[in-house]
Amino acid sequence: MKVDQLELELQFIAANARHNLNLIHMNPERVQEMKRERVIGALEFMDGLHEAFEGQKENARLAGRTLGLRTWLKSLLLLILSSPEQKRKGESV
Secondary structure, X not given: OOHHHXXXXXXXXXXXXXXXXXXXXXXXXXXXXHHHHHHHHHHHHHHHHHHHHHHHHHHHHHHOOOOOXXXXXXXXXXXXXXXXXXXXXXXXX
16 A cells, blocks of 8 residues: 555544544543543544654654655766666776
8 A cells, every 4th residue: 555545544534533523522421431532542542643644744744754856856867877887887888
């Protein structure tokens, strides 16, 4: 599964979890007393997963692990251009 697709699904799930959590807080009688705490815990967990994913994404961006397309292509091109010189070190061209 691609990261972009995972991110979209996680955003969708987190939005639904927040919505359901607000509904439960506004109308606690809609959920059975025995299940209420478990459901609230699960919804808070889903929202927490989204927050953690956003934090990791921000940390990766700040650390420079997510390069822009132009920068990534430049570094790839430099790697390709510099590679043959190291391979032909002993050969005569």
